Amino acid sequence: MRTALSPLALREPRSLAHALRMMRDDGLLVPLAGCTDLYVAANGGTLGGRRFLNLWNLDALRGIRAEGNRLVIGALSTYTDIIRSRLAAARLPMLVAAAREVGSVQIRNRGTVGGNIVNGSPAGDTLPVLAAAEAVLVLKSADGQRRVPFNSFYTGYRATVRRPDELLVAIEVPPVSGRQWFRKVGARAAQSISKVVMAAVREPQPRIALGSVAPTVMRATETEAVLAAGGTIEEATRALLSEIQPIDDLRSTAEYRRRVAANLLARFWTETRNR
Numbered sequence: 001m002r003t004a005l006s007p008l009a010l011r012e013p014r015s016l017a018h019a020l021r022m023m024r025d026d027g028l029l030v031p032l033a034g035c036t037d038l039y040v041a042a043n044g045g046t047l048g049g050r051r052f053l054n055l056w057n058l059d060a061l062r063g064i065r066a067e068g069n070r071l072v073i074g075a076l077s078t079y080t081d082i083i084r085s086r087l088a089a090a091r092l093p094m095l096v097a098a099a100r101e102v103g104s105v106q107i108r109n110r111g112t113v114g115g116n117i118v119n120g121s122p123a124g125d126t127l128p129v130l131a132a133a134e135a136v137l138v139l140k141s142a143d144g145q146r147r148v149p150f151n152s153f154y155t156g157y158r159a160t161v162r163r164p165d166e167l168l169v170a171i172e173v174p175p176v177s178g179r180q181w182f183r184k185v186g187a188r189a190a191q192s193i194s195k196v197v198m199a200a201v202r203e204p205q206p207r208i209a210l211g212s213v214a215p216t217v218m219r220a221t222e223t224e225a226v227l228a229a230g231g232t233i234e235e236a237t238r239a240l241l242s243e244i245q246p247i248d249d250l251r252s253t254a255e256y257r258r259r260v261a262a263n264l265l266a267r268f269w270t271e272t273r274n275r
């Protein structure tokens with residue numbers, strides 16, 4: 001292993017406002033949250049910058065709360081925070097299910113939902129949940145704030161609409177009334193990146209999102225339309241297989257991913273039928 005961050009610079013903001021001013025005025029700074037993805041990049045030689053902004057002590061980015069009928073999740077919430085949140089369990093159990101599947105205890109204590117989102121791996125476990133829940137991302141800069149629908153955030157493989165001076169501060173989740181479903185398929189139970197991951201909501205119309213089967217997390221909109229129109233699971237499966245674009249890589253083959261995606265769709269539809 002290479003040494004970690006020693007040749008690199010780490011800035012320590014005193015507050016969120018201070019952090020945002022640094023992001024605007026101090027040249028390109030890479031936000032650093034739990035560092036679980038950045039550390040891997042540092043060791044792999046793929047780190048995209050040399051100057052970092054430590055978000056870890058910014059309590060303004062923590063907390064899981066209700067605001068009106070929305071669930072608001074601070075970007076710095078860890079998987080452990082999500083697992084321990086009664087509010088998340090009551091309103092978005094599929095996110096809690098996803099958080100339980102991430103890495104190991106150490107990664108769940110350190111890794112944040114904001115890091116998972118901005119890192120933008122198509123295998124990120126929370127991403128299908130947020131896509132199916134139609135979450136909204138709150139991005140903040142020193143000059144203002146904007147809300148971006150989660151389903152418009154990614155523009156390509158690991159590419160997002162976030163500007164370099166913006167931080168993701170929170171995730172807003174509107175009420176989800178239908179039955180929620182989540183399943184991750186990996187090589188083993190712990191410390192495995194998804195081969196295929198799916199989150200779905202059954203009512204009032206099916207909302208189905210998948211990870212690891214396309215360059216970004218994707219909503220299976222054609223499949224959703226078939227099921228909403230009363231189509232059979234066979235018809236829906238044909239639609240799914242025509243809209244996903246899995247690849248062969250070191251974790252799986254495209255063919256295996258196609259089969260697993262089809263099986264997950266069938267399980268979602270069966271398991272939520274009469275619950």
Ligand SMILES: Cc1cc2nc3c(=O)[nH]c(=O)nc-3n(C[C@H](O)[C@H](O)[C@H](O)COP(=O)(O)OP(=O)(O)OC[C@H]3O[C@@H](n4cnc5c(N)ncnc54)[C@H](O)[C@@H]3O)c2cc1C
Pocket residue numbers: 030031032033034035036037038039040055075076101102103104107110111112113114115116117118119123124125126166167168169191192193194
């Ligand atoms: C051993 C191991 C196992 C893992 N297992 C899983 C797994 O099972 N499932 C899974 O999905 N992932 C897994 N991961 C990946 C990683 O843990 C998650 O993606 C995690 O959520 C990243 O969060 P972080 O806070 O550590 O991000 P960091 O590493 O700190 O940052 C990741 C990226 O997000 C940016 N960023 C972070 N926060 C913000 C913010 N608030 N605003 C703007 N940009 C921000 C950073 O600049 C960086 O580009 C694993 C990683 C390791 C090392």
